[in-house]
Amino acid sequence: MIAGREVCVPVGVLVGLTETCFGRLGLSREDASVVADVLIDANLRGISSHGFQRVPIYAKRVRQGLAGGSEEMSVVASFGAVCHMDAGKGLGPAVAVKALDKAAALAREYGVGLVALGGSTHFGPAGYYARRAASRGLVGMVMSNAPKTMAPYGALERFVGTNPLAIAIPLARHEPFVLDIATSVVARGKISQAAQVGEPIPLGLAIDSEGRPTTDAVAALAGSVLPFAGPKGSGLALAIGMLCGVLGCADFDDELASMYEDFDKPQNIGQLFLVVDPWSVQDRDRGERRWDGLIDRLGALAPAEGRGPVQYPGQLEAARASERARDGVPVSSAELMAFAECCAEYGFDDLATAGRSLVGM
Ligand SMILES: NC(=O)c1ccc[n+]([C@@H]2O[C@H](COP(=O)([O-])OP(=O)(O)OC[C@H]3O[C@@H](n4cnc5c(N)ncnc54)[C@H](O)[C@@H]3O)[C@@H](O)[C@H]2O)c1
Incomplete structure (x- = not known):
């Protein structure tokens, strides 16, 4: 749904750009580092709708004094x-x-x-x-x-x-x-990403401002998403x-x-x-054995036709995070350009140049 043109970026680079940006906006080193860790961890796990994509809007609100660090x-x-x-x-x-x-x-x-x-x-x-x-x-x-x-x-x-x-x-x-x-049905951020790269969305995710089902991501953003x-x-x-x-x-x-x-x-x-x-009320050894045993039995179930092995929530994301920590994180060039534009606007020219040069990688 959100392919666009993607660039593979080393995770450390994305963390560094994000952390530096929020540090320059006035967040403490600790807060800037936490914000970068939370956002880029989302990219690592494949939840890109809630990762690096959010840097420009978070930065804009910090810049305008509508959000800040944790000191208050x-x-x-x-x-x-x-x-x-x-x-x-x-x-x-x-x-x-x-x-x-x-x-x-x-x-x-x-x-x-x-x-x-x-x-x-x-x-x-x-x-x-x-x-x-x-x-x-x-x-x-x-x-x-x-x-x-x-x-x-x-x-x-x-x-x-x-x-x-x-x-x-x-x-x-x-x-x-x-x-x-x-x-x-899906996080609205995924529809924003589709709109950012000009792609349609599947029917059933949203209605337009007139209440009609739509596959147009921009019309969906102007209308309502569906539960x-x-x-x-x-x-x-x-x-x-x-x-x-x-x-x-x-x-x-x-x-x-x-x-x-x-x-x-x-x-x-x-x-x-x-x-x-x-473990405040249950025996730890027994409880852990039972949870792990359930996950083992789940994974051993015969997959439905055309599907791979049965997985539990979080399993796919954990595997993806290890792969991406090693091989790099796919980021759309639209997101990198949006980051570069936001940094240029605040005079963070070195970060803007770094963002743009990643698009050329
Ligand atoms: N801060 C906010 O206001 C806000 C609002 C909405 C959503 N979000 C975030 O958006 C993100 C995406 O939400 P979403 O609903 O689009 O996610 P999604 O539809 O991708 O569902 C994700 C969940 O389904 C599980 N899953 C996916 N494939 C699976 C499989 N094959 N087998 C077993 N489990 C599988 C995942 O492990 C995960 O727990 C989440 O991180 C959510 O917290 C944040």
Whole structure:
């Protein structure tokens, strides 16, 4: 859906360009490094709609003072294992990593930890944060609300966001299980990528502004994306929006500032980070054996006709990440040119030249 002309770029180069760009925009070294790690990790895993492509819009909002580093982040209220934090309009990845770490610390203390974060901004791929919990042997569940771009079931106009949900489970003998999904049929970022390279989208992903099914990516962006599985994806998106909005003291989806269209106020996104220490109540050896055994049995199932081996969520992305760390990451020339233009606009001429020269590789 988003081929365009692609260039294979070493992962270190993409991380370096991204980190340097956000450092020059005023983020601390730590925050710039986290933002680069979250975004380029998405490219490594094949979630390019939530990776390097987002650098120009994140940069624009930082430049305009609508987003920034994590230094203004604070605890607003806490009770036992539940904590409400305010992100102080910190750039999503920079604050989300800290919120997850706080939830993980609560889970170590209480067996479970919930951090509800308000005042946040777009945080990219939800799975990154859930996987961070799993990398410490904990179960992570992460969700976010998002500005209205999706028509809820039965409606012809936008009202909810494509509110993502990620669930990560640590496995002893395998890469972690990571279910990481938008509540739309596909993430809207994939439609933006198709629009960026002038490609059509499959029917069934979106409707145009008149409510007609469309394969035109530009018309889809002007209209509404559709929830997965009708009332189920729609209901899940609403539930996520309701939980993030009230527990995080954030705006509801239909009240949220759009990252791309509203430059008069910061976004006030809500994000929830729920971390569970499964071994606080279960025997670790037995639990790990059972999880791994289930994954083994799943992988041994006979594949459906014309399909390869049965995989579990996160498996494909983990394999892709190892390959791309070794061989390089495919990036569309349109994304590299957009990065170069954004850097040129801010006077980061060396970064602009580096971006352009990659297109010529
Ligand atoms: N920050 C935001 O506001 C926001 C909003 C929407 C989506 N997103 C992000 O967009 C990204 C993409 O979402 P999406 O819904 O388009 O993803 P998708 O449709 O590609 O589905 C991804 C999930 O399906 C699993 N999967 C894919 N192929 C599989 C297979 N063959 N076997 C088993 N499992 C398989 C993956 O492991 C992953 O868990 C996610 O990272 C999500 O967090 C973010």
